[in-house]
Amino acid sequence: MAFFHYDGGVVADQATGRPLMGQPVRIFDEETDAPIQAYREGQPVTLVTGAHGLIPQFQTEDTTRRVRIEVGPVRLRQWSQEMIGLTIDAAQSLRFIAVQNLLPRPGYEDFPLGWQYYGAGGGKVADETLTVTGSGALTGVGVYTQVGYRFRAVAGHRYYVHTRASTPDSGAASISVYLSDGTTTVNVTGSAVAVASPAPGMFYTVSGLITAPEAWDGKDIQFYQRVNWPTPAEQNGRRASFQPATILDLTKAYGEGSEPDRGHLDALVASSQGGYVDGLSRLFDQRKQVTPLPVGGASNRQVELRFDDGYTNNLTNAAPVMARHGFRGVIYPGTHPTAWLGGSHGGHPIMNAAQLLSIHSDFGWEVGSHTRDHSDANNGDPYVWVENARQACQDLVDIGLPWPSAFAYPNGGRNVVTDRAVYRLHDTCGLTGHPSLTPIRKGKPAFFTGWATINGVTGTAADIERAKTYVLESARRGEIPVLGFHGITDGAPDADYHLSKAHFSELMDWLAAQGFSTVLPSERTPHNMLKDPGFESRTFGYPWVAGAGWTRTRSTAAGHTGFMGADLASGGTGELYQNTSVMPGQSLRVRVRFGARTVSGGTLAVVATPQGPTGAAVGSSVTIGTASTGASESDVTGLVTVPSGASVLRVAVVPSSFVGSARVVHAALHRSDLYDPLA
Incomplete structure (x- = not known):
C-alpha cells in the first residue's frame, strides 16, 4: 500500500484562542x-490533539490527495506533501516551457x-483553444506559423514538438502535424x-522527437497543424x-547527447499545461516524476552576460561556473587569426580558434564580433574600419562558427559611417555606456x-551591490x-576591468538564487525585421528571392571591396524581394540603400505589398x-x-523596362516609432 504524507498543525478555539486539547x-x-483512515508509519491510527492542540504528522492512502481536518468546530484543509512537490514541479515546468x-x-x-x-x-480563440473553419480548394483545415522570430534551424539538433488537436465534426480523415522549410518536410510522428479517423469532439x-535534416540548416522553419x-x-x-503548442530545441537546452526521451518531455509539457497527458488521464494520477531543468533554464527573469575581448579564462573559469546554473553568455573576441587569436592582451592569454569553437559548442555560448583586432572606430579612416568589421564576421565563419548576429564596439568609439555598417x-550592437541610456524591454525590438x-580591483563589493540593484530594478x-x-x-x-573567479561565482550564485535565466542576443527581438539585410551571410533563394537579372557579388568600390x-x-x-511577418495596424519604415547606379531607361522602384496568409495581396x-542615377550611396x-x-x-x-545597372547594398524594415540607426 502506498501513502501520501501530511504535515502536522495546531488547532485552537476560535473564540478564546486556547488550544483544543485531547x-x-x-x-x-x-x-x-468521504471519511478516511489516518496512518502513521503505515499503521492505522486514531488521531487526537495533544496538550497544546497539536495534530501530529500523519499519512493517508495515495488515493487521497487533499484532506479536510475537523476538530470540533475547526476545519482545516491541506494538500499532501507529494502533491505540493508536484505542483512546484509543474510551476517550474511552466516557467521552462514559457522561456524555451x-x-x-x-x-x-x-x-x-x-x-x-x-x-x-x-x-x-476561446479558453486558449483556437478553432478554425475551412473553406477553399484544400482538403485540410488548420494553421501554420514561423517557428520563433529569427529562429534558424541547426542541422542535427533534436527538436521536441507537442500539440493537441480536435474536430467537433465527423468524417475527418486524419490529423497531420509537421515542420517544413518550404521544401523539406518532416512529420512529427x-x-x-x-x-487516423479522429473521433469528433476528442x-x-x-508529440514526437525529430532531428533537423541538413537541408534545414540555417533556415527558418514553419510549423503546421x-x-x-x-x-x-467535404472540408x-x-x-x-488546437490547444497551446510547444516546440523545444532539446540539443540547445540539454546539450548534445543528453536530450531526454519523448516520455519525459510529454510529462514535462503536460505538467506545464495543467497535468493532462492524453486528454483522459491526469499526470498527477499517473505518479510520473518530472525533472525540470535547473533554475537557470526555467525562469522568466532574464539577464544577458557579456564578455569582451576573448580571454582564455572566460572558457576555463567563467563558463564552468555559469554552467552549474544553466547560464550561457555572449563573448566578443577579436578574430584576426594571427594578430589576435591565440595571443595575449594586457598580459592575459586570448582564446585560439579551437577554444572559441569549444565555448560555443560545449557551453552553448554565442560568439559575436569585436572587430579583428580590437580596433577603435574613431581611430583613422572609418571606411578602413568598416572593412575590418566585415572581415571579422568572415573570420568567424571560416573557423566554423555561425555568422555573428551581435557586435560590440571596442572602447565604445562609433560614428555615423560605422553605425550604418x-x-x-x-542584428544587435552593444554600446559602452550606462545601461539606463539603452534599456532592453522584453519583446520590444532593439538594436543598441x-x-x-563589473570592475575588479577597486570597489568590488560596492560594484557587485550596484550590479544587483541594477539587475533587480531592470x-x-x-x-x-x-x-x-x-x-x-x-x-x-x-x-580594474577584470573580476576574480571568487567574486564572479558569488554573483552567478546570486543570479540563480533570484531565479534568473540567461538570454543571448540572437534570442532577443531584432530591430530590423528583414533577414540578411546586407546579403552577406546567405546565397539568393533564402531569405532573399531574386528574379531574372539579379546576381549576388562582392563590391569592387574603394572602401567596400569585401562587401556583398x-x-x-x-x-x-x-x-x-523578401517576405516577413507583420501585424495589422503597424506603421513600418522601409529603407533600401542603393550603391552606384545608372538608370538610362525605365524605372527601379521600391515597393511594399501587404499580403494575407495565402499570399494574396491585401489592399494596394x-x-x-524610385532609384535615380548616382555614384554615391543613396x-x-x-x-x-x-x-x-x-x-x-x-x-x-x-524593375520596369529597366536600362542601366544598379546595386542594392542594404535593406531595412522596422517599426516607425523606433530609433532609426540609418537616419
Missing part, C-alpha cells in the same frame, strides 16, 4: 467528502497575428497521418481546434544595448539587464520611391501602414 480528529477526502518554447504565440492569444490559415477560412495529443478531410468539398464549413552586418560593467521594469565582464581571473585581478550586394544588370526583369501596393525610404487582414509584407525592388 479532541478527536476526523479526516475527510476533500475531493470526495520556440513558438512566438503558442496560446493563440492575439490570433491571427503570427498564425496563418492553412488555406482560407475564419477562426476565433514519422508519418503524414499522426491520427482532443488528441500529437491541420485536420484533413477526404475532399475539398468546407468543417472545423479544427554594423547595422548592415548584425547598454551594459553595466527586472521589475520588465527589462533585460546586461552585465559586462572582461577577464575572470584565478586570483585578485591585475586590472545585389546587382541588377541592364534589361533585368526580375524582382528582388505602396511605392516607397536611400529610398518611406512609411507603410499594414492594413487589416494582412499578416505578411513583401518588400521588393521592382
